[in-house]
Amino acid sequence: DFNERCVQCSEVNWGLTDGGKFYCRSCHNVTERTREVVNTDFIPNARVQTISKSVKNQEETDRDCEWYVCEGFQFVLKKQAEALEALGVCPQMKDEVLYNFWRRYLQKSKQAYCNRPPGETVQALSVCDSSTDVDSEADRPSLHHYFSLSESEGDLETDCSFASTASKISESTSVCSGSVDGNLYLMKNQKEKLRMTMPMTLSFCYMALLWLREPVTLSDLLRFVVEGHIPYFNVFQHFPEKMKLCGLDLKIFCIESWPVYEEVHNKMLELAAFLDLPRFPDITDSCFLHPDVLCMKYLMEANLPDELHNWTCRVVKKICIGEADFLTLVPGNKSTRNVKYDVLAAALIVVVLKLLFLLDDHYEWLLSDFAEERNKKNKEGSPYFEFKKWYKVIKSSLDVEQKKLDEERAKYVWRCEKPLFYSANMKSKVLKRRQMVVNLQNQFGKLSGSVRPAEKPNPSSFQLSWSEENTDGTCFHGHSLKGILQEKHGLLAAMNPDYWLGTIKLCNEKVCGHPAHYREVDLPQSYHFVLRLFSFLLRLHPSYIHDEVCVIEHKLFNKKLCKKPKANIRVRK
Numbered sequence: 001d002f003n004e005r006c007v008q009c010s011e012v013n014w015g016l017t018d019g020g021k022f023y024c025r026s027c028h029n030v031t032e033r034t035r036e037v038v039n040t041d042f043i044p045n046a047r048v049q050t051i052s053k054s055v056k057n058q059e060e061t062d063r064d065c066e067w068y069v070c071e072g073f074q075f076v077l078k079k080q081a082e083a084l085e086a087l088g089v090c091p092q093m094k095d096e097v098l099y100n101f102w103r104r105y106l107q108k109s110k111q112a113y114c115n116r117p118p119g120e121t122v123q124a125l126s127v128c129d130s131s132t133d134v135d136s137e138a139d140r141p142s143l144h145h146y147f148s149l150s151e152s153e154g155d156l157e158t159d160c161s162f163a164s165t166a167s168k169i170s171e172s173t174s175v176c177s178g179s180v181d182g183n184l185y186l187m188k189n190q191k192e193k194l195r196m197t198m199p200m201t202l203s204f205c206y207m208a209l210l211w212l213r214e215p216v217t218l219s220d221l222l223r224f225v226v227e228g229h230i231p232y233f234n235v236f237q238h239f240p241e242k243m244k245l246c247g248l249d250l251k252i253f254c255i256e257s258w259p260v261y262e263e264v265h266n267k268m269l270e271l272a273a274f275l276d277l278p279r280f281p282d283i284t285d286s287c288f289l290h291p292d293v294l295c296m297k298y299l300m301e302a303n304l305p306d307e308l309h310n311w312t313c314r315v316v317k318k319i320c321i322g323e324a325d326f327l328t329l330v331p332g333n334k335s336t337r338n339v340k341y342d343v344l345a346a347a348l349i350v351v352v353l354k355l356l357f358l359l360d361d362h363y364e365w366l367l368s369d370f371a372e373e374r375n376k377k378n379k380e381g382s383p384y385f386e387f388k389k390w391y392k393v394i395k396s397s398l399d400v401e402q403k404k405l406d407e408e409r410a411k412y413v414w415r416c417e418k419p420l421f422y423s424a425n426m427k428s429k430v431l432k433r434r435q436m437v438v439n440l441q442n443q444f445g446k447l448s449g450s451v452r453p454a455e456k457p458n459p460s461s462f463q464l465s466w467s468e469e470n471t472d473g474t475c476f477h478g479h480s481l482k483g484i485l486q487e488k489h490g491l492l493a494a495m496n497p498d499y500w501l502g503t504i505k506l507c508n509e510k511v512c513g514h515p516a517h518y519r520e521v522d523l524p525q526s527y528h529f530v531l532r533l534f535s536f537l538l539r540l541h542p543s544y545i546h547d548e549v550c551v552i553e554h555k556l557f558n559k560k561l562c563k564k565p566k567a568n569i570r571v572r573k
Contacts (some may be wrong), residue, residue, distance in 0.1 A: 002033065010432035067178075067243045069185045070111050072253060073196050075239060077102060079231040080205050087229065087459060090212050098208040104275045105204075109194065178244040186248055194274050198232065198255045203268040205230075210268075210329060211280055215288035217342040219538040220461060222259050226539070229459045232259065234416035256414045261540055269338055272331035283327035283341075290327065291316050294345035302349065302533060303394060303466045305385050305479045311352045312345075319555040340548070346534040347548035350527075351556070356484055356494045357387055359527040363496060371483045385479040391526075393474050394533060397464060402536060463537060501557070502550040516550035518543035 002014050006024040013025045023030040081094035106112040179185075185195070202221065209216050225232045236245050236253040245253065272280075283289050295312040299305075316322040327339055357364040364387045371384035466475040485492045502523075503516040520528055520542075531542040538545070 004033075005428035005432060007031075007431060010428065010435050066180050068181050069179050069249070069252060070106060070196065072179065072236070072239065072243065072245075072249070073201060074102065075243075076198070076201050076231065076235050076253075077204060079235060079238065080201060081208075083230045084205065084209070084216075087224070089209065089214050089216070093208050093212060093214075097211050098204060101204055101208060101271075101275065101277075105196075105271070108275060109196075178246040178249045182248040182252065186251060194270060198253065199259055199263055200267050200271070202232070202259055202264045203271055206264060207268050207271060210289075213281055213283065213287050213289065215461070217289070217294070218261060218265060218340070219342045219540065222261060222264065223463075223539055224459050225259055227459060233414070234418075237416045237418035258409075261538075261544070265338075265340060269329075269331070272329065275331070277331045280329040280331075282324040284324055285322060289341040291322060291341070291345050291348055294341060295348055297461070298345055298349055298534070298537065300466070300477065301462050301464050301537060303390065303464070303474075303476050304349070304353075305481055306477050307481045308349065308352055308356075311355065312348045315348055315351060315355075315552070315556065319552065321552075321555070340544075342538055343540065343544055343548050344552075346538060346545050347552055350530055350534065350545065350549050351552050353530055354499060354527070356481065356496060357526075358496050358498060358500070359524055359530065360500060361524040361526050364526055367484050374483060382478055382480040384483040385476060385481055390476050391529065393476075395529070398533060398536060401464070405536075499553075499557070501553050502546060506550060506554055514543065515547050518546045 002022055003012055005012055006014075006027060006029055008029040009024065009027040011024060011026040014022045015025050017023050017030065020034045021030055022033050077098060078094070081098050085091055085094060103113065107114055202225065206218050206221055209221065221230070224230045231238070233255055236249075239245060285292055287293065292309075292313050295316075296309050299308055299312075320326065321344070326336075327341070329338070330336055353359060357367060368386045368388035371386045372388070375383045375386070466477065484495055486495050487493070506515045507517070523546075528542070531545050534545050535542040
């Protein structure tokens, strides 16, 4: 009378053990299900006692399987924090910073650490079955023990249920979702709140990193996620066995899209304001996120001369964007501009390249020809920087890395190893289909002689590396800018007297979403190539870097733009 398929081999061929449990005759897998005893005349007393005890244990196991959505997100945050610690982040991040942020969020969203009216609990837990009898709030134990990211204060793997009322919910609830409140979590009225999502877990992590001023930018964080160093995709398959995932839970925890920079950043700002956090620790000139430090990193990664760093520092000082008041996050303060540190540093380098080389598809090639002739005649000292040679070296390497990245994304398998099912009725079919797929993959793999994929390399802050020890001349860090500079009033100034603006007037970001409009056909190819380079390094669309470039330009030439508001986009320096 037991017709379910075996989890291991998907066969229906059951037998009974001495303890009254079902076992598969094909693969000898023993289940927790026991046979219900109708007539005890044919079974000794000892057998009856064993079966009764087994049924009792099964009921206790069923109660342990009930869990809440916020517990699932807590498990995800815990795994992400542990992964960041393994990458070298400060150990205080998980147990002190992220723990306090998460606890405050639960309190603000009235999911824990608050006095919830009994009527609200009944409504929340009786969505699938209106006739379910629910205990009052007085019977609910303290939640402090169950909402802890610290091992000493509670572990999700051992404490998967935090409400005694969960044991009173009927089996119809588990058909809707594996979690107790999965169906309620996806109701329309919940969208008005700052509801927890998988991208918001990355917002929590970035907010904690920013609070600690760790040397990890948002673009680095998202890149580590895509490369698999930080749990995000299919992280639910590592949930404890007690936390059964099915039905509506898959819509909450199953992610089949790459994390978006803008979404994670904006949610981080909303979270900081929602939690009423104070002013974050100051970003000083000794912090990694300061533009002077980040510009040095991106100059090295872009294989540009070290002398350009002096110019980026001059621009930072000129437009006063290196001050702590400008760089430090103040949650809820709408009068200050929210800084994207990696985008700001990349845009500063682009502005400096335009100041020195103009990047108009003409002037930079003339300077390159002059530097090439000088280097042929004079072999002593540091060679002059040749923009044309740098362009060829970077383009060759960039094309290879971009192609590799595109292929990896195209081949990415979104399905997880653990089979998923949206209802209990589909479980047997999904398991059988999954087993067939695995068997076919193993057979074809043996026939084709395919090699197992190599282990992932250790993560690095640098995607492109250049060594000055190479004798092929592909490293430009030590090259000189003397060929394009002249001394003026005791300071080195660019020989180039002109500059072209990306846009004459900045747009209102609140209206159109961008301070400038980006169209590749309207921009010089040299300028677009530089944007493409930093777009690859930051894994962003070039339009975001172009927007920041336009904002910096208007700060740099603000006085001249106010005095001479002409239609011509060229202005004198």
